[in-house]
Amino acid sequence: MGNSIDFGGRPIHFIGIGGIGMSGLAYVLARRGLPVSGSDLRSTNITQKLAAEGAHIFLKQDASNLEYFQHHLSGHSTPQVICSTAIGKTNGELAAALELGCPIFHRSDVLAALISEYSSIGVAGTHGKTTTSSAIGYMLVAAGVDPTIVVGGEVTAWDGNARVGNSEYFVAEVDESDGSIVKHSPKIGVITNIELDHPDHYKNLEEVIDVFTIFKQQCQITIGSVDCTIVRERIKPTISYSVEPGQAADYTASDINYHSAGTSAQIYEYGKLLGTLELGVLGKHNLSNALATISVGRKIGLDFPSISAGLATFDGAKRRFELRGYQNSITFIDDYAHHPSEILVTLSAARLRVGAERRVVAIFQPHRYSRTLEFLAEFAQSFKDADLVIITDIYSAGETNTGAISGEKVVAEIGHHHPNVCYQPTLEAVSQYLTQNLQQGDICLCLGAGNLNQIIPNLVDFYRTSTSNSKKTETVV
Numbered sequence: 001m002g003n004s005i006d007f008g009g010r011p012i013h014f015i016g017i018g019g020i021g022m023s024g025l026a027y028v029l030a031r032r033g034l035p036v037s038g039s040d041l042r043s044t045n046i047t048q049k050l051a052a053e054g055a056h057i058f059l060k061q062d063a064s065n066l067e068y069f070q071h072h073l074s075g076h077s078t079p080q081v082i083c084s085t086a087i088g089k090t091n092g093e094l095a096a097a098l099e100l101g102c103p104i105f106h107r108s109d110v111l112a113a114l115i116s117e118y119s120s121i122g123v124a125g126t127h128g129k130t131t132t133s134s135a136i137g138y139m140l141v142a143a144g145v146d147p148t149i150v151v152g153g154e155v156t157a158w159d160g161n162a163r164v165g166n167s168e169y170f171v172a173e174v175d176e177s178d179g180s181i182v183k184h185s186p187k188i189g190v191i192t193n194i195e196l197d198h199p200d201h202y203k204n205l206e207e208v209i210d211v212f213t214i215f216k217q218q219c220q221i222t223i224g225s226v227d228c229t230i231v232r233e234r235i236k237p238t239i240s241y242s243v244e245p246g247q248a249a250d251y252t253a254s255d256i257n258y259h260s261a262g263t264s265a266q267i268y269e270y271g272k273l274l275g276t277l278e279l280g281v282l283g284k285h286n287l288s289n290a291l292a293t294i295s296v297g298r299k300i301g302l303d304f305p306s307i308s309a310g311l312a313t314f315d316g317a318k319r320r321f322e323l324r325g326y327q328n329s330i331t332f333i334d335d336y337a338h339h340p341s342e343i344l345v346t347l348s349a350a351r352l353r354v355g356a357e358r359r360v361v362a363i364f365q366p367h368r369y370s371r372t373l374e375f376l377a378e379f380a381q382s383f384k385d386a387d388l389v390i391i392t393d394i395y396s397a398g399e400t401n402t403g404a405i406s407g408e409k410v411v412a413e414i415g416h417h418h419p420n421v422c423y424q425p426t427l428e429a430v431s432q433y434l435t436q437n438l439q440q441g442d443i444c445l446c447l448g449a450g451n452l453n454q455i456i457p458n459l460v461d462f463y464r465t466s467t468s469n470s471k472k473t474e475t476v477v
Helices: 022-029 044-053 063-070 092-100 108-115 129-142 205-218 229-235 284-299 306-312 338-353 369-374 376-380 405-417 426-435 453-474
Strands: 013-017 038-040 056-058 080-083 104-105 119-124 148-155 160-163 171-172 188-191 222-224 238-242 251-259 262-269 272-279 322-327 329-336 360-365 388-391 421-423 443-447
Touching: 013 022, 013 092, 022 038, 022 044, 022 108, 022 148, 022 160, 022 229, 022 369, 038 044, 038 272, 044 056, 044 443, 056 063, 063 092, 063 171, 080 108, 092 104, 092 376, 104 108, 104 338, 108 119, 108 148, 108 171, 119 129, 119 205, 129 148, 129 171, 129 188, 129 306, 148 262, 160 238, 188 284, 188 376, 205 229, 222 284, 229 238, 251 284, 262 284, 262 306, 262 376, 272 306, 284 369, 322 369, 322 453, 329 338, 329 453, 338 376, 360 426, 376 405, 388 405, 388 426, 405 421, 443 453
Parallel strands: 013 038, 013 080, 038 056, 080 104, 119 171, 119 188, 148 171, 188 222, 222 238, 238 251, 329 443, 360 388, 360 443, 388 421
Antiparallel strands: 148 160, 251 262, 262 272, 322 329
């Protein structure tokens, strides 16, 4: 794959254009007026939005898609073709592009080219990068800075995962999962934390640290959380932040109050009080993300009142503790948490929200066989804040099942540490179980990076109907 993509007018074709990482880039390029096309397996709100911006969408991934360009290219014989790591060499459309001699690029090449054009802010880290990049983008929009934004989640404020602005600033989520983070050289790099999360790509934690080290060296300024030992001792960021007492960080918080509606804290910059921060998002991890955002805002010259006013109304990205419904006094939450550390903080936030008197019901769909096997012991101890734990079969994400790990084994390991865990293998089984076992006052969390969240609308409808029928019965009686 090459690394010198042409933004001068040559057509750009995305294989898998509907993916969360690919679609944001396609949106930015389409808004620039470039000839953008792409293929995906089905029509979604994302592909429909791209089509509305002028992108030509093929609802199949097939070699015949490339025939379109033989009749519709002006001044070029072939398009530039963009792939993600998910597109393998056996993909027929990619094979046809190679045979035609199309320039082939990884999605990270497109992102790297965009980053190089702006005063860019690249947000990296094992956990929290989507929320933090979204918060930074939101803060800049609220302050009137008008940034361009590409993040790995959908944000209501700009109705998607990308936004095109007219200022010099570009906010990007940069991903370490496939090692492509080393291609990026933003002016400001943010590193939220570093753990091993992708054992399908990295042999060990040292390999992960190596790519973050390269990323740090390529940034003009690095902002990092020194609450993470690896960031503190191995990365040594230019500007540091911390929510833990006793850390000698540049940006800190005191008088912290974590409560059911959010968080409040006093914020300090190099030991001097900036003011009070009020957040509507829950938990220590979101206060940490907010400190990263404040650090960026101050570095580019925003005053604290503008920063705090923006953060006060930020409600996160979709699938990050996203409220999906409230019926029969049951709260339905969708969260992307798929790593043990993420599950811990998400369930802690849920416990903050409901207190000790109401039940936290956690439904977890393990994501990837490699990750589930690598972190089985950690997963087993991640559910302490849940009253009831339900585990499904493992979502493969394209990996081959070697038989070394299964949903039943995950349940058995969790059972050594938790008194109330059960196995419901399929989405249908989970739905059926929840219609029979949820209680008024429960907070029901669907956790994972797979397709578990597909059950939420039907559950909300079930409890809406059951509540309505109950009221009708009461009226008749």
